[in-house]
Amino acid sequence: MRYRLILTVFFMSFVPQFLYGTDYIKVFYVLMANSTLGDCIFIQLPNGDNAIIDGGNISSTANANLYLDDFLDEIIGVGGTINHMILTHPDQDHSNGIKMAMDRYAVQNFYCTGQDEIDEMNSDNATRIANEGCAVYRISTFTATTSKQPYECYLSGPDTNYGPGWDTKVRVRVLSAYDTALPNPRSMVIKLSLGESTFYFGGDAEGAQEDSIMTNTPGENPIDIFKAEHHGSDTNGSNKAAFLDWMSPKFAFIPTGGKTVVNGPPADAILERLMAGKCIIYRTDMDGTILVKADDNGNYDIVRMNAFEYLSTGGAYDYVIPPPKAFPSHVNAVFELGNAVSRTYILTPPALPSGLAVTDRARHEVTLDWTFDSSLEGYYVFYSTHQGGDDGANNGWKNAGMSDETGIYQRYNSTPITNHPYVVTGLASDMAYYFRLSAITTYYYERRYSNEASTTTLPPWRPLTITMLSGMVLNGDGDISLSWIAPSVSTENPTGYCSRYRVIYASYSFSAFDSPFTYEINYAAPEEFGID
Known part of the structure; x- marks a missing residue:
């Protein structure tokens, strides 16, 4: 039996660190009307469905300063469909735009804490929800029928236990939604996750709700993207330091307004808490609508419509220049900032970095x-x-x-x-x-x-050619001794030597026949093994 031997050298390679996403989500923090306070978040899910959370403090589509209807017309089309609608609590700076959206678009599923939100939706039109014909999901009904707590409710993902589910790849867990008398503590708080990308939406939750979330859902932190509670105010302990430490957000988004703001959020103290945690801050009154594009690996692209330049002063109000926009083609004539709003952090963002x-x-x-x-x-x-x-x-x-x-x-x-x-x-x-x-x-x-x-990047080191390979039969048992000159790792590393090799071999036999001396050669399948 004879053997044909080939000796090769191993070299190591690194797997690329950047992982492409396989699913994507888009989250819009929507600018309201001129200097109008209010939350509105619009979400485009991987499966093509969408969701809206609150609608800001606007109520009439005839209002020339209204932006939400124009934004929705731009994104889903006139008379388009809203698959999932949440009203976090019944305050009008969250509900008025939701009423408008239900009147103007086709809503399939409506979610809220309890009856108070239903009453608010029907406050100026007693049959609004009935006329819409959408399915209604109250967290109070979930707790009554399942004997579970609100924070045990999942609206989407593999653990969905209430409602039709939003998207199998998107996990939506309710963190707080208590059917109390006061509006802000009723806020329906959710965490939304697509793989490693995580978002928090808290309405106007206050300090007591933040404490209960830390206690009842200890495994839900950290959360990368934080929609600040109550427009960035510190009312009744909102956005408390302990809660921000628990969440450890990378980004904070503050949906805020202008002259109509009574107590001028965002509060300086809240902004300073976020800064202390090295949390990057975006706010709609200076940035306009803000879009977050996320993959399922925890990577985010953030797009702001505006880069604030200065305040035009001297009149009844200060004016944000340039006026923030609700979407790229939006033309906004004016955005007024009232005296109640703190000017401490009405500051310009940095210039675009250059020369990279x-x-x-x-x-x-x-x-x-x-x-x-x-x-x-x-x-x-x-x-x-x-x-x-x-x-x-x-x-x-x-x-x-x-x-x-x-x-x-x-x-x-x-x-x-x-x-x-x-x-x-x-x-x-x-x-x-x-x-x-x-x-x-x-x-x-x-x-x-x-x-x-x-x-x-430069290619990996490739070892030099093996030289002087020879083999010697040691005995009749088929043992063979190999020897060779160990090659350098590469021409760039002439003093280093390879220490791992691969032997490839195949066995063959031959026999001679009568003149004119033809030969039959039989090869076995090649095999290989490593040498350290």
Whole structure:
């Protein structure tokens, strides 16, 4: 029996760190009417359905300053369908727009804490819900019929136990919804999750509800994206420090208004709590409608309609310049800011970062540099293996000041970068990467993005050729001794030697026949084994 031997050398490669999403969700924090206070969140689910949470303080589609109907017409079309509608509690700065939406669009499912929200919906039209013909799901009915607590209710996902479910890939858990007499503590609070991406929507929940959420749902933190309670106010303990510490949000979104605000939220103290936790802040009165595009791996692209520049003063009111927009094609004439609103943090976001370039590269790292501004809190690095970012959730919306739409990038650093140049490590070899920056002010306003810089990391080390391979039969049992010259790891590392090899072999036999000496050769299937 003879053997044919081939000796090869192993080399190691890294798996790319960036993971593309397989499912995407879009969450809009909608600008209301001119200087009008109110929550409204619109969600586009992976399966194509949608949901709306509250509708802000507007009630007439004839109001020239109304933005919500224009926004919904833009997104779902005139007379379109709203699959899931939540009224968190019966205050009019949450309910009026929901009434308008139910009158103007086709609503399939309506969710609330209990009868008080039903009464509010019918307060100016006793048959509004009946005429709509939508299914109604009260959390008070869930608790009465199941003997479970509100925080044991799941509206969507694999644990759905109430209602038709929103999307099998989206988990929606009720964290609080108590059928009490006071409106704010009634707020229906939910956590929405798509894989690793997590959102909190709390209506006007107060400190007591925040305490109960921490006690009753201890495994639901952290949550990446926080819709601030009660428009960012500190009323009755809303947005308390212990709750923010428990949640550890990366981003806070504050739906707020202007001249009609009585006590001027967001409160300075709440903004400062968020800053202390290094939580990035967005607010509708300066940013307009804000869109969050998320994949199922915990990556977020955030698109603001506006980048605030200054307040025009001297008249009865101060005017936000440029006036914030509700959607890209929206033309807004004016947005007034009243005297009740604190001016402490009515400040500009940073300029778009610029000059980003790759200055060096290796197999598993890249060095970046850019036009550095030392007055900022710092910068975040974003990267993707796809030019322009992962475009799976793109919808045509562009960040203020940018000429191109961006997809979803992965944020690299967990805290702002405070020096430059900066080395990004842990990358795959021989892989194309695309980088951008966001800039963060000391008051934690963010501006996305810089120009995109790209490079391809160096290929992996490939060992040199094995030389002087020889073999010797040791005995009749088929044992063979192999020897060779150990090659260097590579020409770039001539002093290092490979320590792992692979032997590939096949057995064969032959026999001679009579003249003119033809031969028959029989090969066995090739086999292989490793040598350390």
